[in-house]
Amino acid sequence: MRSEDNLSINTSADIIGAVKETKRPQFDLEEIIAKYRPIVSFRVKKSLGSHTPDWEDVVNEIMVNVLEKLNKGEFRGDSSIGTFIFTITSRRIIDFIRQKSKVLKYAPEPNPYPSPYEHIENKERAEITAKAIEKLKPKYKKILYLYYYKELSREEVAQKLGISPRRVSERVNYAQKLLRKMMKK
Amino acid sequence: MKKCKNEDLIDNYLLNKLTEEKKQEFEAHYFNCPVCFEKMVERDEMLTAIKYKGDTIFRDIETEREVEHSPILENVWAFFTPKQWALAAVTAAVLLVVVLGVIPTITTTSPQFFVNDDLVRGGSIRLISPVISVDVIPSQFRWESLGEDVEYKIEIYNHELLWSATTSDNYIALPLEVKERMVTGEKYSWQVKAFSAEGTLIAVSSRVQFPVTK
Numbered sequence: 001m002r003s004e005d006n007l008s009i010n011t012s013a014d015i016i017g018a019v020k021e022t023k024r025p026q027f028d029l030e031e032i033i034a035k036y037r038p039i040v041s042f043r044v045k046k047s048l049g050s051h052t053p054d055w056e057d058v059v060n061e062i063m064v065n066v067l068e069k070l071n072k073g074e075f076r077g078d079s080s081i082g083t084f085i086f087t088i089t090s091r092r093i094i095d096f097i098r099q100k101s102k103v104l105k106y107a108p109e110p111n112p113y114p115s116p117y118e119h120i121e122n123k124e125r126a127e128i129t130a131k132a133i134e135k136l137k138p139k140y141k142k143i144l145y146l147y148y149y150k151e152l153s154r155e156e157v158a159q160k161l162g163i164s165p166r167r168v169s170e171r172v173n174y175a176q177k178l179l180r181k182m183m184k185k
Numbered sequence: 186m187k188k189c190k191n192e193d194l195i196d197n198y199l200l201n202k203l204t205e206e207k208k209q210e211f212e213a214h215y216f217n218c219p220v221c222f223e224k225m226v227e228r229d230e231m232l233t234a235i236k237y238k239g240d241t242i243f244r245d246i247e248t249e250r251e252v253e254h255s256p257i258l259e260n261v262w263a264f265f266t267p268k269q270w271a272l273a274a275v276t277a278a279v280l281l282v283v284v285l286g287v288i289p290t291i292t293t294t295s296p297q298f299f300v301n302d303d304l305v306r307g308g309s310i311r312l313i314s315p316v317i318s319v320d321v322i323p324s325q326f327r328w329e330s331l332g333e334d335v336e337y338k339i340e341i342y343n344h345e346l347l348w349s350a351t352t353s354d355n356y357i358a359l360p361l362e363v364k365e366r367m368v369t370g371e372k373y374s375w376q377v378k379a380f381s382a383e384g385t386l387i388a389v390s391s392r393v394q395f396p397v398t399k
Binding site for chain 1: 193196200209212213215216217218219222225226227228229230231232233234235236237238239241242243246263266267268
């Protein structure tokens with residue numbers, strides 16, 4: 001469920017403002033949000049699927065929770081800050097799935113490939129990437145086709161193309177590099 | 186771009202191929218590894234485009250596959266790797282050259298042998314008897330027939346030519362006067378040469394010894 005409070009939380013300043021400051025923060029909260037919000041978002045989308053309408057609310061709740069805990073001094077430096085945020089994120093995802101399971105009987109199935117067409121920006125990006133892939137040389141296109149589209153293992157692709165599995169990885173990485181260059185133009 | 190030893194897990198993570206334990210380990214890792222996270226986001230973008238536009242992007246490859254690979258052909262093709270197929274093709278080509286090129290040459294070329302220090306081309310004659318030591322002077326000499334219209338010349342040697350005769354049969358009886366000149370305890374040898382109707386030497390036997398034991 002998307003709450004009224006969460007709807008208004010969209011910027012780092014909103015999140016920091018939403019945290020009741022009980023201690024002077026030892027961390028640069030803005031930097032933490034800038035660095036970890038994309039990582040938390042990625043993890044949440046991967047676990048819940050971006051088709052789950054509440055995923056952004058869950059991300060906001062996690063970030064608020066992280067800052068609250070930091071302010072309360074609950075991070076004692078036993079682990080890295082990344083691991084600290086990972087643990088909070090994992091717990092919140094599990095809670096969310098449990099809550100949904102009670103209502104829906106079954107937990108939502110994570111969607112490994114969120115449709116890019118939910119957001120116009122993502123759609124455009126996917127279209128540009130697709131066009132760039134179409135322009136790749138056949139040997140790179142074929143490896144992307146077998147490895148990602150057909151989801152064959154590295155060894156199976158290697159056998160089909162008569163190259164070593166290591167060469168498959170190298171070719172995939174090179175295809176990615178070419179795409180990066182093409183997309184920058 | 187920097188490298189991380191865990192970046193090999195990115196693809197399997199995005200394709201949901203990791204075990205639950207490995208998946209959680211990698212998730213904990215990318216919260217601490219900007220290198221892996223950056224690469225994963227980039228890879229995910231490519232993967233998303235492939236998953237949603239793959240039918241368009243790979244239309245040409247799909248068509249090519251449909252035409253090229255029937256299920257049976259695909260199974261046969263999958264039996265070997267392309268390298269193994271290439272090796273098999275080279276082997277088949279070499280065998281073809283041997284069968285069509287080398288073997289006919291071998292069969293059409295007559296064996297070479299020497300007669301009185303002269304190189305002769307032709308077949309060979311197998312001598313039938315006598316070819317081992319004998320107790321008595323043999324009355325008849327026999328060899329393998331080479332067919333019709335062949336004239337054979339038989340030569341019997343002691344230390345030098347003892348007797349020579351020709352016949353169109355593949356055997357010859359030793360004349361009494363020759364037999365009387367041969368003695369037990371001596372070593373003799375014999376040889377047969379075959380000539381065509383035109384008088385050309387076409388085959389020669391090896392010279393075989395037959396000691397006449399006492």
